[in-house]
Every structure is written in C-alpha cells, then in structure tokens.
Amino acid sequence: MALEDPTAPRRARQPRHEERLRVPWWWWLGSIALTAGLAAEVWLGAAGAQSWLPFALLLPVTIAGLWWLGRIRVAVVDDELRVDDARLPVRYVADAIPIDAEGKRQLLGPAADPLAFVVQRPWIPAAVQVVLDDAADPTPYWVISSRHPVRLAAAITAARDTHPTPTL
Numbered sequence: 112m113a114l115e116d117p118t119a120p121r122r123a124r125q126p127r128h129e130e131r132l133r134v135p136w137w138w139w140l141g142s143i144a145l146t147a148g149l150a151a152e153v154w155l156g157a158a159g160a161q162s163w164l165p166f167a168l169l170l171p172v173t174i175a176g177l178w179w180l181g182r183i184r185v186a187v188v189d190d191e192l193r194v195d196d197a198r199l200p201v202r203y204v205a206d207a208i209p210i211d212a213e214g215k216r217q218l219l220g221p222a223a224d225p226l227a228f229v230v231q232r233p234w235i236p237a238a239v240q241v242v243l244d245d246a247a248d249p250t251p252y253w254v255i256s257s258r259h260p261v262r263l264a265a266a267i268t269a270a271r272d273t274h275p276t277p278t279l
C-alpha cells in the first residue's frame with residue numbers, strides 16, 4: 112500500500128451528494144409579480160426618471176433576495192459534509208437519520224436542543240439529522256434541510272464508512 116504525501120495537493124473528487132436549497136420556482140413568479148405591482152404603485156404615472164426608478168430599484172433587490180435565500184449548498188465530498196461554509200469531517204458522525212416534515216417539526220420545536228447546528232429552510236419539508244460523536248464538540252447534532260434526505264443520509268454514512276476514524 113502506497114502512502115500519500117501529506118504535502119501534495121488533494122485532488123477534488125466528485126461529490127457523493129450535492130444539492131442547492133433553492134426557493135421554489137413559484138416564489139420567483141409571485142415575488143416578481145408583487146414587486147412589479149408595488150413598483151407600479153410607487154410610480155403612479157410619474158414622468159422622467161421617476162417612472163423607471165421604482166422598477167430599477169425594487170426588481171433587482173427582489174431577485175437578489177430570492178437568490179440569497181436559495182444560495183445554501185449541501186454536499187458530501189471526500190471525507191466531509193459541507194453545508195454552506197460549515198464543514199464536518201465524517202469521522203465525527205455517529206449516525207445520519209432522514210426525517211420527514213413531522214419529525215423535522217418535532218426536532219426543531221419541542222425536542223430541540225439549543226446547542227444543535229441547524230440549517231433549515233421552511234420551503235423544504237424534509238431534513239437529515241446528523242448525530243455527532245465528538246467529545247470535544249458541545250454540538251449534539253446537525254439538522255439540515257434536504258429535498259432528498261434518504262440520499263443525503265446514505266451519502267454521509269457511505270463517506271463515514273469509507274473514511275473510518277483514525278486510531279491513535
């Protein structure tokens with residue numbers, strides 16, 4: 112078995128799972144229609160620069176806001192779970208549990224732990240609970256919204272099983 116050079120750059124591998132938590136398409140239609148209506152109200156038949164200014168300001172702000180809401184990426188790449196800027200080495204994962212809408216409601220409501228790491232999007236009903244096994248970390252688990260919770264949980268578990276915890 113050849114040893115890997117720790118100074119060599121790591122090759123980027125294909126993700127086992129990757130998704131973006133975008134807003135639904137109908138939010139785009141509804142938001143842009145409401146914004147255009149609001150801009151038309153503000154305009155109210157004004158002449159000159161006042162006629163296009165509400166549209167030029169409100170529509171881009173709405174588009175940027177919708178993009179920002181759906182910017183979060185969830186991926187399992189190599190030996191880590193990536194959720195936006197957060198990184199979790201899979202060696203610290205005890206279990207990955209797909210949960211449905213009711214389970215997510217319970218986990219984020221009555222059964223919530225204040226130390227949990229949560230990336231929740233209300234327009235995505237399902238999620239994955241990633242239970243941690245790290246004595247140095249006070250975070251008991253992560254809750255991550257996912258449109259494909261079974262696939263995400265399977266990818267996390269497969270990555271954990273492929274990259275076992277190193278023994279000291």
